Amino acid sequence: MSSDVPTPQPALQAAAPRRRFRPFRLFGALILILVLVALVAGGLLLAHELQTSRLQAREISRFAAKLDYERVAGRSDAVRYPQHGPFDQRLGYTELPRFIERLEARGFELTAQTRFSPDLLDYVDRGLFPPYREKTRTGLDVLDCRAGPLYDFRYPYRGYADFAAVPPVVAQALLFIENRDLLDESRPTLNPAVDWVRFARAAAAQVGRMVKEDLDAPGGSTLATQIEKYRHSPDGITYDAREKLRQMVSASVRAYREGEQTLPVRRNLVLDYLNTVPLSAAPGHGEVNGLGDGLWVWFGADFDRVNELLSAPDGEGDTLKAQGLALRQVVALMIAHRRPSWYLARGREELTRTTDAYLRLLTEAGSISAAMRDAALSQPLLFRDLVANPAVLPANPGKGTTAVRARLAGMLGTSLYSLDRLDAEVDTTLHGGLQQAVGAYLNRLSDVDFARSQGLIGDRMLNPATLGAVRYSFTLVERTPGGNRVRVQTDTTDQPLDINEGSKLELGSTAKLRVLTTYLEIVAELHGRLAELDVPALRQVEVARQDNLTRWAIDHLATASDRSLPAMLEAALERRFSASPAENFFTGGGVHTFGNFNRSDDAREPTLREALQASINLPFVRLMREIVRHTMYQVPGSTAQLMEDAEDPRRAEYLARFADREGQTFLRRFWRKYQGRSPEEMRTLLLDGLRASAERLAAVFRYLEPEAPPEALAAFLGRRLGDAQLSESRIEQLYSRHAPEAFDLPDRGYVARVHPLELWLVGYRMRNPQASLSEAVAASADERQAVYRWLFRTRSRSAQDSRIFTMLEVEAFLDIHRRWARLGYPFGHLVPSLATALGSSGDRPAALAELMGIIVNDGVRLSTRRIDRVRFATDTPYEIAFSVRPGVGERVMAPEVAAALRGALSDVVESGTARRLAGSFRLADGSALTLGGKTGTGDNRIVIGGRPGMALNRTATFVFYLGPHHFGSLTAYVIGPNAAAYRFTSGLPVQILKSMAPVLVPHLAPGADIACLPVEDLPLPLAVPATANERAVPVDEEVLPGDAGGSPPVESAPVMVEPPLPDPAQSATEGVLPAAPLSEGGVAPDAADVGVVASPVPDIPAEEGTDAAPPRARAGRIDAGPAIPVPPTAEPGLPGSVPAPGPAESAGTHPPAE
Structure with missing residues (x-):
């Protein structure tokens, strides 16, 4: 086999499992990375922000820019005022709603206010503090009529x-x-409201305190939040975390209100803290x-x-x-x-x-x-x-400014201390330059050479050795259509008291001007009632037997060919009154005699015009008696008429109704007098109205404090009588003599010389301070009848008649007082005595100037202004402005009466006691201003136990008008026991005014001072007598008793001695007569303390008086002799008549200066 044959390969191994793609996990990782990056970045940004505050600077500054406000005319519908905060309270911001209400109720109108933007409104409504540049040093500014500074108070001072x-x-x-x-x-944009390190440390410490309460926890506040706290937080305290948060937010917004850059703001925080830290x-x-x-x-x-x-x-x-x-x-x-x-x-x-x-x-x-x-x-x-x-x-505000401040404090309902610390500005009517010039002139009068150069050294003027103790007060008022405006108000004292407005002085014969005014007003009223009647109808008008004034009016209208009111007023000024001092006058519960300044005047029978020019006393005493008697018989159903017929079968019914009606009338008057006062204030007011004597004071004290021990009485009398030390036995005698059971209410009122119902009401109100008037009326039913029960008795009828007359005189003076008060009289009562005609009831220079203003203005009373405009919180979100509402004059005097008075006052300058002033005020064009006025000299003394009189003060006054637009008063005075050494008379202020002419004249010409006036006020001409009456009257300047030259006394001392007080055991039914109503302020010192000789007055029945008026009085003549039967003294053992205050300039008869 060939080796080329392929060798079989093993099977491939199975492949590894494949990973699935998971995008969410990747996303999460990315998110985590991003978060970490963000946290790092955020931390870095936060650290950067905490370090630089740039983001806060950008956003908060944008927000703060929308928190604005604007000043608008009139009333705003979008403004909020703070409700708490120490600085907001001190500067007056929390009080602005109340100030609005009070000023509008007192003649001012709101002319400007701020309007908040919607964002600022929302911001403030959330409880935050509005951002603005706050004032570290501010206070009251007082400006003159030209916007020049008169007074400025800065707080803090340094x-x-x-x-x-x-x-x-x-x-x-x-x-x-x-x-x-x-x-x-x-760090230019740093937020100064938060120090984060310090804040964190403070927060951690607060957590620690939850575990350990006594752990020391440092504060986390910055200067910015501390300032917010002590300025605006309630009570200047951080009560909780919410308050701390409010401070931090408010401070942050405030820091960025001007933009992102805060370094200037932070420097201001240091400055503000140093200047304002509490x-x-x-x-x-x-x-x-x-x-x-x-x-x-x-x-x-x-x-x-x-x-x-x-x-x-x-x-x-x-x-x-x-x-x-x-x-x-x-x-x-x-x-x-x-x-x-x-x-x-x-x-x-x-x-x-x-x-x-x-x-x-x-x-x-x-x-x-x-x-x-x-x-x-x-x-x-x-x-x-x-x-x-x-x-x-x-502080040295000056008297004019002091008066302005006092008036404004009263209008706002605050103290002078608080007023000075308000963020406020006041426009006054005062002329700063003229005020300063007049003040400097008056202060220079203590320099002998300067005083001599001004003609002020000599007889009845000043003594070079005693110049320094004489003080001067001066008031000048300009009449404008919008009201009377005070241009000068000053005096030379270094005390807070303003003599012009805050005193009660006897100004002597200046009271004759008030008496003459009342007389001419009554003549005008009679003209209005009788002028339309023919002669037969006039003869049928029934006239009370003792109302000689009405009888004269009928005779004048029945015989005058010109029956017009001006003619009748001129005829009234030509009436003749006897100047004889031989008459005894029954007045104020006692018999008095009066004297003239000059003995040569005693045999004269001057006209009223002549008597005013020469300032003769007795004609005005007799004129005052006419006014009193006329007033007695003018009330329908008058008790004076009721008592004419003793056999009227309705007598008892009338008397009972009279007692209840009159008792309620007096009770209501006394209620008004004491309304709104605390028990201690009521007691003080009652006692201040009494003429101080041990018997009177003890009677009142034992009634008001029946359970008090003798030691309390001794301490009380010591405070009230001052240097008059009383023995321990005398204290015990007074304590037992005036025991609660010793006298009933009427008898105690008689002893104290105070209306029994006034005494009862003060005691009732002290025990029941919350009682209403209706409750007091119901509770006083028996007392009202008891006070007048003596009217029902028939025994000692002549003694009853004398008491009835005293009561009628008091009631007449109550009506006369209402007339005077309508014309500016400043006090709550008149002394019920004919001596009021000569100044015994006291007066004030400013009040006399107001009367002169009414006369100059044809009888129309204009409001007297010292303040034209008031502004609060300028340049703040709370700014508000007020202007005085244009005044509407009130007619309080017929123009014909005013014209007649101007003519008579002009005669005083042309040929009377102020004649040295004639022709001295000439304008730049040579024309002379028409001048008029009235002089008066007061010598206020207390006579005790026959010792020489102790002087309280001496005054010389001239109340005047200078042309058609200006009027005022000038007073020279000495206060204290050394006043007896001075002999100056009213010729002194007249000469001073004459010497001041170069200072004053540039401001008196029409239009010369137009810069001082509000735009709407234009000069308005006023008709004054073009020429003075040319009647030549032999006159001399007023002289007081004891002055050089052997001048006769003004009057002898009162000739009645207060008999022994009634036996406490004796029944009221046995003839002890309670006091008739004596006045809201009491009457004269006890004659027993004055040291005068008793002179019994025979009983003469009213119907057999020697001054029984014939059917037709001789027109134009008032004989000397009693015009009303002299009321008899009381029977043996009964309280006799009580001497009333004598005229001004007399010894032992004057109320102390207040």
Whole structure:
């Protein structure tokens, strides 16, 4: 066989199984790889984002750009105001809704407000804080009528103007303690709201505290979130994690509101923190914010000096020690912020230790040198003694600004302290330049040479040796169609009290202007009622026997050829009244005499016009008596008419109805007087209205506090009577004499010289402070009848008549007071005495100026403005503006009456007590302004026990108008016991005003001060008498008793002594008469304390009086002599008549200045 035969091959082995392709596994691997890559990339991106915040910068800045707002005219329908946050509260932002309501209720209208964008509205509605550049130092700005600064309060008071002003070591210390990487310039878009490392460490510590509660957990806040917290979080505290999140989000959005780059924002955070960090509160200073104020308040350190030291290189010796102390104080306050109320009070030792530790750490970190550290550690941390050296902010706002601030605080319902710290701006009506010029002029009057050059040294003027104690107040008001605007309001005192608006002074004969005004108003009312009647009808008009004023009006209209109102008013001014001081006047419950300034006037019978020019007293006392009696008989169903017929069978019925009706009337008046006051305030108001005497005060005290021990009475009398010390036996006597069971309510009211129902109401309200008026009326039914039960008695009829007359006089003065109040009288009551005609009820210079404004404005009362516009939160999302609503004048006086008064006042300047002013105000064109005014001199004294009178104050006032648009008042005054040494009269303010003419005249010409007026206010001419009346009357300037030259006294002392008080055991039915209503403020001091001589007055029945009017009184003349029967004194053993206050300038009869 051949070898070529193929050899058989073994079978092929079976092939290996083939792998299946699995794409999902590959995909999963890819996903895993991608995830790992993504995680790595994400981690890197996250790390990069945490490091740079670039993504946050881009997205948050875009979002923040939509959170805008705009200022719109009128009211906004899209705005939100914060509801909490210490800074929002201090700046007034949380109070803006309440301010809107209060200002709109007080004559302002909302003229501008902000409108939030929809995004900002949504953002704020989610509870976040709106982003805007917040103010670190702000406060109240007061501007004058030309937008010039009058007053600005900046809080905090001390601070850095910008970041460059912060010493580097201060910034480094702050960052080391609170936020070390904040100013890293390599990270331009860094979000300053979150320090992630610090945040993580704080979060881990919080987790740890869940396991161990006492674990020390560091905070995770940055400067940005801390600022959000103490500015806007409730109470400045982070209560929970949600609040922390709100702070972080708000701070982040705020950081990017101006774009992605945050380094400028971060620098501002350092600046803002240093300027605003809360550092507790100090007694006498209030809250302390900011490093600057903190250094000054807590350490007494000078902020500028501290910055100077810390900005310089390390010094040597004492300089280095000073630098070390400054740094130690700065670091201490940075640490104190963590717990300021603890560290700066009871925790000062702990603060010292912690400060030392941080000084060492700062050295280790290289922020300060070892030498600086050692110098700082060597200096003790000494705190200011806030008792011996209180931290009081300097402030000198000036009186005009003080009045504006006080008025605005009242309108807003806030304190002056809080007002100054509001983010607010006020446009006032004051003219800053003129205010400053007048203030400077008045202050120079204490210089002898200057006073002499102004003609102020001499008899009845100033004494060179005592110039410094005389103070001056001045008010100038400009009449505009939009209201009266105060251009100047100033005084020369260095006290907060504003004499123009905050005082109660006896301004003497200026009260004659009010009396004359009331008189002419009544004449106008009588003209309106009677002028349409013919002569026979006039003769049929029933006139009360003692209503001489109505009788004169009838006689005038029956005989006059010209029955017009102006003619009747002129005739009324030409009526003659006796100036004789020989008459005794029963008024205010006692018999008084009055005197004139000049004895030569005693025999005169001047017209009222002449009496006003020469300021003669007695004609005005008699005129006031006419007004009082006329008022008594003008009320329908008047008790005065009821008591004419003693046999009227309806007498008892009338008296019962009268008692209930009149009792309710008085009760309602007294309710209004005390409404809204606390029990202590009611008691104080009641007591302030009394003339202080031991008997009166004890009577009231024992009624209001029947359970109080004698020691309480002694302490009370000591506070009220001051230097008048009472012995222990006298206290015991008063305590038992006025025991609750000793007197019933009417008798106690009589003893206290206060209306019994007023006394009852104060006691009732003190026991039932929540009672309503209806409850008080119901509870007082018996007391009302008891108060008037004496009217029902028939025994001692003449004594009843005297009490009835006293009550009628009081009621008449209540009506007269309503007339005066309508014309701006500032107080709640008048002293019910004819002496009110001479100033005993007191007045205020500003109130007299308001009356003059009514006269100048033809009888229309315009609102008196000191504030034109108010703005809050300027350049913030909360900005809001108000303007005063254009005023609508109220006619309160007939124009004919105003014209008659202007003429009479012009005569005072042309030929009366102010004649030295005549012709002194001439405009640039040579024309003279028409001037008018009224002078008055007050000498307020207390006379006790026959000793020489103790002077309380002396005043000389001139209330004036200067041409058709301007009016005001000027007062010179001395307060205190030394006032008795001064003899100046009202010629002094007249001469001062004359000397001020060069200062004032440039502002008095029509249109001269148009820059001060709102655009809508244009000069409006006013007709004033073109020429003064040429009647020559011999006059002299007013002189007070005891003045040089032997001038006679104004009046003698009251001639009635208060008899012994009623025996407590004696029944009221035995003739002890309770007081008739005496007034809301009480009457005069007890005559027993005044030290005068008793002079009994004979019983003269009313119907047999010596002044019974004939059927037709002599027109145009009022004789001396009693015009009403002098009421008799009480029977032996009964309370006699009580002396009422005498006229101004008299001794022992005046209410104390308030």
